[in-house]
Amino acid sequence: MDNPARWSHFQHDADIGVRGCGPTLEAAFEQAALAMTAVMTDPRLVKAETPVRLHCEAPDAELLLVDWLNALVYATATRNTLFSRFKVSIHNHRLDATAWGEPIDAGRHQPAAEVKGATYTALKVVREADGSWCAQCVVDV
Amino acid sequence: MDTTRLQRISDFEWRIPRHDAMRVPGVIFGSRALIEDMDDKVAEQVTNVATLPGIVSASYAMPDAHWGYGFAIGGVAAFDPDAGGVVSAGGVGFDISCGVRTLNTGLQREAIEARQGPLADALFAAIPAGLGSTGGIHLDDPGLNAMLRGGALWAVEQGWGDARDLERIEEHGCMSGADPAAVSAQARHRQRNEMGTLGSGNHYLEVQAVSRIFDSDTAAVFGLQEGDVLVSIHCGSRGLGHQIGTEYLKLMLLAAQRHGIALPERELACAPIDSDTGRAYLGAMRAGINCALANRQILTHLVREVFARLYPGAVLQLLYDVSHNTCKVETHEVDGRPRRLFVHRKGATRAFGPGHPELPEVFRQSGQPVLIGGSMGTASYILCGNASSESLSFASACHGAGRAMSRRKAYKTWHGRQVIDSLREQGIIVRSPSSRGVAEEAPGAYKDVASVVNATDHAGLARKVAELKPVVCIKG
Numbered sequence: 001m002d003n004p005a006r007w008s009h010f011q012h013d014a015d016i017g018v019r020g021c022g023p024t025l026e027a028a029f030e031q032a033a034l035a036m037t038a039v040m041t042d043p044r045l046v047k048a049e050t051p052v053r054l055h056c057e058a059p060d061a062e063l064l065l066v067d068w069l070n071a072l073v074y075a076t077a078t079r080n081t082l083f084s085r086f087k088v089s090i091h092n093h094r095l096d097a098t099a100w101g102e103p104i105d106a107g108r109h110q111p112a113a114e115v116k117g118a119t120y121t122a123l124k125v126v127r128e129a130d131g132s133w134c135a136q137c138v139v140d141v
Numbered sequence: 142m143d144t145t146r147l148q149r150i151s152d153f154e155w156r157i158p159r160h161d162a163m164r165v166p167g168v169i170f171g172s173r174a175l176i177e178d179m180d181d182k183v184a185e186q187v188t189n190v191a192t193l194p195g196i197v198s199a200s201y202a203m204p205d206a207h208w209g210y211g212f213a214i215g216g217v218a219a220f221d222p223d224a225g226g227v228v229s230a231g232g233v234g235f236d237i238s239c240g241v242r243t244l245n246t247g248l249q250r251e252a253i254e255a256r257q258g259p260l261a262d263a264l265f266a267a268i269p270a271g272l273g274s275t276g277g278i279h280l281d282d283p284g285l286n287a288m289l290r291g292g293a294l295w296a297v298e299q300g301w302g303d304a305r306d307l308e309r310i311e312e313h314g315c316m317s318g319a320d321p322a323a324v325s326a327q328a329r330h331r332q333r334n335e336m337g338t339l340g341s342g343n344h345y346l347e348v349q350a351v352s353r354i355f356d357s358d359t360a361a362v363f364g365l366q367e368g369d370v371l372v373s374i375h376c377g378s379r380g381l382g383h384q385i386g387t388e389y390l391k392l393m394l395l396a397a398q399r400h401g402i403a404l405p406e407r408e409l410a411c412a413p414i415d416s417d418t419g420r421a422y423l424g425a426m427r428a429g430i431n432c433a434l435a436n437r438q439i440l441t442h443l444v445r446e447v448f449a450r451l452y453p454g455a456v457l458q459l460l461y462d463v464s465h466n467t468c469k470v471e472t473h474e475v476d477g478r479p480r481r482l483f484v485h486r487k488g489a490t491r492a493f494g495p496g497h498p499e500l501p502e503v504f505r506q507s508g509q510p511v512l513i514g515g516s517m518g519t520a521s522y523i524l525c526g527n528a529s530s531e532s533l534s535f536a537s538a539c540h541g542a543g544r545a546m547s548r549r550k551a552y553k554t555w556h557g558r559q560v561i562d563s564l565r566e567q568g569i570i571v572r573s574p575s576s577r578g579v580a581e582e583a584p585g586a587y588k589d590v591a592s593v594v595n596a597t598d599h600a601g602l603a604r605k606v607a608e609l610k611p612v613v614c615i616k617g
Contacts, residue, residue, distance in 0.1 A: 011547045013180055013207040014214055039548075040272060041577075063391075070387050077331045077380045080273050104273030111272035112578040113548060114341040114617075116235040116383040120390070120407040121210045140210070140235045140383075141342045141548070 007035035010122070012138045016113075017122055018069070019136035025061065028125070028133035029068055030086040033099070036069055036118075036139055037083055040076075041109040048085035048100035057094045061125040065135045068095055069118035080104050082111070113141035142169075142179040153204075153600035154533075157184060162403070163191040163200075170534070170600045171204035175592060178545075182208035183215075189405040190218050194413070195226025197475055197482055201534050203489050204596035205543040205588070209234075211408030214488035217537040219473065221482055222414040227402065228422055229411035230393055232485035233468050235386035237429030239344075239377030240464035241512040242310075242437045243523070244457045246448060248370045250350040253612055254568075256451060260348065261570040261613045263447045268346055268440060269338040270617040271574035276337035278439065285329055288336070289321040292431030293462070296438035302445075306438065308501040310462040311491065314438070316431050320424025324381065325388055328425075331380030332432065337439035341578060341617035343541075344376040345514075346440065349521060349609035359525050359606045362507040363460060371609060372457065373521060374440050375514045376617075377466065378433035385429050389422045414483055423468070430467060437462060460523075461510040465490045465540040473535050484535050492526035492538040492603045511603045513594055514541045516587035517571060517579070517614050518564045522594045524603035538603035542590035551586035552577060560584075564614075573616035582616060 005022035016039050020031025037043045052075050056067040072083060083101035090096075104111060121138040128134060147155040147169065155176060157167030167187035169176060183206045190212055191200035197219045206215030211231035220226030246253075253260060269276050280288060288295050293314030297304055307314035339346060351369045354360045365371075378385075396412035396419070397404050404410060412418035441459065448455045468485045475482075493500055493509040500509055508526035515521040519542070530536045546554070557576025560583045564571050573579050598605045 009547075009549050011549075013182070014209065014544050016548050063394075067391075073387075074327060074331065074384070077335075077383075078333070080275075080334075106271060106273060106574045110575045110577050111341070112552070112575050112581050114272040117387040119210045119235075120394075120410075123407070138210070 005031050007031040007038065009035060012122065015138055015141050017136060017138045019134060021132055021134040023132055025133045026088040026090055028135040029065060029088045032065060032135045033069065033072055033083065033086045036072065036115060039113060039115055039139060039141060040111045041082060043084045045109050046082045046084035047102045049102045050081065051098050051100050052079065054097045054099060055095065059093060062123050064093055064095055065125055066118045066120060066123065066137060069139065072099060073115050073117055075099065082109060116140040142176050142181050142184055144173060144176055146184065153596055157188055163188060165191050165196050165199045167191050168199045169202040169206065170596065170602060172592065172596045175204050175596055179206060180208045183213045186211065186213040187216065189409055190216060192405055193227055193409065193411060194402060195220040195224040197221050197480065201537065203537065203539040204600065205539040205541055205593045207543045209487060211406060212485065212487045215539065216487045217485065217489045217534055219482040219484045219535050220414065221480060226414050226483060227411035228414050228419045228468055228483055229409060229485065230386055230389040230422060231408045231410060232487055233426060234466040234487045235383045236377035236466055237382035237385060237426055238433030238464040239466045240433060240462065241373055241375050241514050242441065242462035243460045243512050244372045244441060244444065245364055245460050246370045246372060246455055246457050248452060248455055250368045250370055253348060253370050257570055257613060260451055261572050263451060264346065264613065264615050265572035267443045267447050268615055270615055272341045274338050275334035278336040279333060280336060285332065286321040288435050289324060289428035289431050290319050291315055292434035293438040296435045301439045301442035306459045309459040310434060311464060314434055316427045318424065319427035319431050321428050323421045323425035324385060324428050328381045328384035331384045335379040336436060337443065338379060339440065339617045340376050340379060343582060344617045345517060346615040347373045347611050348613040349373060349611050351607050352520065352610040353608040355605040355607065359507050363510055363523065363606060365523065365607050372444055373512065373514065374437055376436060378429045379436060381432045382429040385425045389425065392418050393422065426468060430464060433464065461512060463490050463512050473531065486537055488540050489537045490540045491536060492530045493536050494526045494528040494531055511538050513539060513590065515590040516542050516584050517582050517616060518569055518584035518611060519587065519590055521609040522590065522605060523607045523609065524594065524597065525606050526603055527601055529601035530603060534602055539593050539597045542587040542593060544586060545588045546586040548581040551581045551583050555580045555583045569611050569614060571614045571616060579616055
């Protein structure tokens with residue numbers, strides 16, 4: 001594969017940037033979500049058990065990324081759940097997704113920082129020259 | 142930051158002259174060394190804020206300023222509603238009314254050191270800390286509305302604390318103008334299990350001992366002597382505040398567009414103070430302030446219960462409670478006349494000087510206590526507002542150390558266990574649910590808080606009163 005799906009973090013003074021890249025816009029969004037989970041814990045420690053369905057809509061792809069990540073922040077906070085697997089579909093700036101995860105287990109997950117919200121800082125959704133997609137923003141912790 | 146681009150006003154005050162779309166100049170406080178260490182993004186953000194409608198005097202950055210969202214963290218800006226001034230959710234921050242409160246335990250360092258381990262264990266057991274932790278208080282909708290209107294006053298009425306606490310909290314413990322109806326169902330839902338919790342990240346509860354007094358007259362007013370043991374709590378408005386910040390940031394993006402406000406970047410999203418969105422945000426943000434004040438009041442009650450068990454007879458008196466992520470309506474003198482302004486402080490502490498009418502009687506002569514949290518393992522400081530801070534920065538000072546290293550790099554550099562052991566050798570006990578969280582918050586990941594506090598003192602923003610050294614730290 002030339003452009004496998006992958007996630008990374010990038011530097012921000014106080015907080016942390018999350019970036020997801022993949023062969024499609026959807027894959028980039030899935031990987032950005034994984035990068036956000038990785039701010040809180042090692043995603044490999046989170047069992048992809050319980051599915052949660054999420055939807056959001058925004059005027060452009062960048063605002064949609066922020067809404068998507070904030071929908072996950074909300075689901076984490078209100079369901080006390082961490083997520084490690086994502087399936088995203090996007091049509092006409094509407095996102096429908098399923099996220100799989102499990103309840104937070106402080107002993108096993110050793111959650112570090114809580115993500116308070118996704119921000120518009122360093123917010124970018126771009127199609128690279130090789131046709132792959134990358135989606136990124138800073139999250140407030 | 143390249144200081145050659147700045148105009149040096151004094152050793153601790155630097156100016157970004159007005160240019161292009163700036164309506165006012167930018168002013169950055171700090172020593173040359175602190176400013177050279179700041180990211181260039183700070184100057185960019187100070188400049189961007191200076192372009193917003195209705196800004197008055199200057200766009201300021203405190204000595205601990207660093208790259209934030211739209212506004213720098215450590216940013217201060219005041220807006221005049223009569224001059225088309227705006228209110229910005231990004232200028233307050235996600236963690237509305239995040240702040241520090243400090244209690245004087247009336248105990249001495251020796252008494253604590255004799256039972257340091259049991260105290261650390263008891264506090265760790267009593268204070269819900271870390272991601273996913275829940276409090277013992279679950280509010281229904283009417284209860285939540287009462288909390289959002291009443292703040293710490295509500296908490297005291299519920300039995301969490303003492304009416305005497307209230308005069309030692311900004312706004313006397315209850316922010317007026319809160320509008321629970323402007324707080325969404327989602328924000329309420331996020332708070333359902335989070336009342337009386339500490340949170341995570343840089344939030345903490347610390348037992349500290351006064352290690353040095355710089356200003357003995359003011360220290361006497363604050364009731365501080367060397368060796369005194371204090372408890373400081375650093376946290377904010379929890380999930381409710383975060384959700385309000387998230388939702389209004391988005392609404393303000395649309396409002397700015399509607400009102401024809403040109404935004405240099407999206408994170409500066411704002412709405413005219415005198416608009417539906419502006420008014421709704423102010424009502425919700427004030428409810429968020431009350432949530433934070435109530436939360437710190439509940440945590441205070443939990444701390445008092447622990448001390449009552451371990452040190453029967455100990456009376457924990459509130460020294461003061463400051464918020465460092467707010468927008469407040471204040472009267473300031475500008476060009477010789479008083480003006481009613483909406484002062485945004487994002488990662489900056491209010492620092493009213495002597496004689497300010499809003500201060501309680503006990504601090505009327507001295508000025509307001511300014512509580513500066515260090516990082517885990519390093520000193521914290523108590524400062525006091527000066528008469529000069531009024532004209533320098535709308536009576537504002539710094540709020541903490543500020544990170545020097547990213548979380549990821551800190552996690553790769555240190556192990557939580559190693560940080561805990563090395564602090565233990567220095568006589569500090571750390572308790573945290575997350576070893577990774579401890580590594581990310583390692584003392585070496587932060588800037589030197591002493592240099593920030595010294596610059597704040599030299600710049601005249603607030604004067605140093607006392608230095609505190611940690612003894613026990615409960616880390617979220």
